[in-house]
Amino acid sequence: MSNSNNPPGAAVATADASVSTPVLAFEDREFTLAEVDAMAAGLAATLAQAGVGAGDRVALMSSNRPEFVVAVRAIWRLGAAVVLISPAWKRDEVAHALAVTAPVYAVGDSPVLGELAPMLHLDDPVAPGTGSHPEPDPAGEAVLVFSSGTTGMPKAVRHTHASFAAAVAHWKAALDLTGADRMQIVTPPSHILGLLNIATALDCGAWIRLHRRFDLDAMLHHIQADRITVEMAVAPIALAIASHPDLESYDLSSLRYIMWGATPVTPSVAERVTARTGVGWMPAYGASELPVIACNPIDGARLDSVGKPVPGVEVRITSLDTGEPVGNGEVGEIQTRSASLMAGYLPEDATTGAFVDGWYRTGDVGYLDADGWLRITDRLKEMIKVKGFQVAPAEIEAVLHGHPDVADCAVFGEPDPISGEAVVAAVLTANPVTAQALTEYVGERLATYKRLARVVFVSEIPRLPSGKVLRRELKERHGRTSDE
Incomplete structure (x- = not known):
């Protein structure tokens, strides 16, 4: 990143050519960085007129569309924090999210959000803007993203501008991402991985296609048509690829790898895809609380491990019985610490017990082998x-x-x-x-x-x-x- 204090995704590749080169595609339209920034500047001015300023929180509940990217960058231009709310959530879930985070304003295209908070609709016309913006406070909030909510009501995970910028830097290095890469987003960007992919791609000047919704054939078609180099796949997508009856009819040769994240790799599924396409996998591991923890190397990736801790992230294993650190090969809870670690949860009392002496308790169970490869066996609560x-x-x-x-x-x-x-x-x-x-x-x-x-x-x-x-x-x- 050209300046670690800039909003994540705002300090984009420094080459002048990147400003006039398309960086974002949606359906049949492409946007240059200059266009995205002009739209973000215009939206930021509109939000400022509505009273949004540095340190405020703004809720964003949006379908997959370019305006999502514009809204995030606009909010960050003001030094404010974006509260990401899943477009799939129902009224009670949205009400809970708003009660927990107390945003001063909202942006989106959801009628549910519009009923519960003052909202600028993403379909409303906003004139493009110009001008620079001050760097945000590195310690100020940048994004609040909700935990997966597999147990109880979801908690809001708080990231500062500094912690999310560190996560972007880690992801860029782990993926070996450059301005020559081409990616696509088929999952909701309101999830930490979707936002991280967008911010990292824009940070290094890579080209990215945003899909309105997940459609397997559309995803495979665009790998071929757009010459996608890096593909992301969570478990349901990996399963769908492996079972696609006409998978061999698509040219996937542009792919450097497919990244498998969110859950441990299912080797039989991954191997089936590789056997049919020749494309290998790169397992990685992260969490909303610490977006990039471990990743496989680009060359020499293995399916039995989520990889080694990325530079800048420390990992230790602690006993499930005593809580004390254990040696290599011993199974226990995975704990981490890094500059990319969250600032805490909302409600604030949810943060109690999340840390031990500065180490974040992931709740995942696994072990480090003698060579430093990390393996996840399951969730502690499961x-x-x-x-x-x-x-x-x-x-x-x-x-x-x-x-x-x-x-x-x-x-x-x-x-x-x-x-x-x-x-x-x-x-x-x-x-x-x-x-x-x-x-x-x-x-x-x-x-x-x-x-x-x-x-x-x-x-x-x-x-x-x-x-x-x-x-x-x-x-x-x-x-x-x-x-x-």
């Missing part, structure tokens, strides 16, 4: 305790994904009077298969205490846009209580 043994749902899911008749699956625990908890698999089938056959399949490959107690066949696996399984929702729909 571990299933069977007869005193810790069972990782992700391990069993990886096995089930290898079965030819399984399209998708998720594993959770339920109370059991003998074992403490029992292992249950929710399975979406690609072809007819029996519960007994799946139980035997897992039993042949994993230890006895990891054996499936029950299989439930479902019509869908509920997931967040990031790909994370909503296990709580599965338990509510298909789990049994201790009284049953």
Whole structure:
């Protein structure tokens, strides 16, 4: 970045040519950096007239469109913070987000947001503006993004201009991203990964296509037509690519790699895509609280690890029993610290317990091997305790994904009077298969205490846009209580 104190994504590549070169595409239109900045300057002036200033918060609830990018940059020009609200959220969820963050104004295209807060609609015409803007306070808030909300109501994760700029720098280095790269965004940019991809691409002058919504054929078509060099895929997208019947008909040769994030890689799915396309994967690991934690190298990536901690991020493993640091090869909670770490949560009391001596508790379970490769086994809160043994749902899911008749699956625990908890698999089938056959399949490959107690066949696996399984929702729909 040319100036680490600039708003993330505002200190774009310094070459003069980048100002007049297209950097953003949407449907059949392209925008240069000069056009984006002019629109951002105009919107910033409109927001300033509405009373928005440095240190304020502005809610943004938008569908995938260029105006999302413009709005973020406009808010940052004012030294204000953008509160990202998912366009998929319903009224109660939006009301919760507004109550937690208390924004002074709102921008978006959602009628729900417009009913709950004074809002500038993204369809309203705004005249382009000009002029420079002061650098924001590095310690001031830049973005508030909501946690995944797999348990309880979502918390707002607070990033400063300095912490998010550090995350952009880490991501740029991890991806080896340059102005020659071409990317596309098919997932909601209101998620931390979507925003990080946009900010990083603009920071280094890369070209980026924003899609209105996810459509697998459109994504594959544009890899071929736009000569995309870096593709992002969370678990549902990876599954969809692997099972596409006409995948070989697309020319994906421009891709340097596909990045797999948000959840641990399912090797059988990744290998199936590589076998059909010749394109390799680059696993990476991050969180809303610390956007870039670890990443595989571009050359020599491996599917059994999320990579090594990126330069500038420290990782340690602590005992699940004592909380004390453990050695290489020992499984425990993954803890991190970095300049890119969040400032805290809202509500503020949610921050209690999130840190230990300056280290952020990720809630993920895993280990570092002797060479520094990090492996994630599961979420601490999702571990299933069977007869005193810790069972990782992700391990069993990886096995089930290898079965030819399984399209998708998720594993959770339920109370059991003998074992403490029992292992249950929710399975979406690609072809007819029996519960007994799946139980035997897992039993042949994993230890006895990891054996499936029950299989439930479902019509869908509920997931967040990031790909994370909503296990709580599965338990509510298909789990049994201790009284049953």
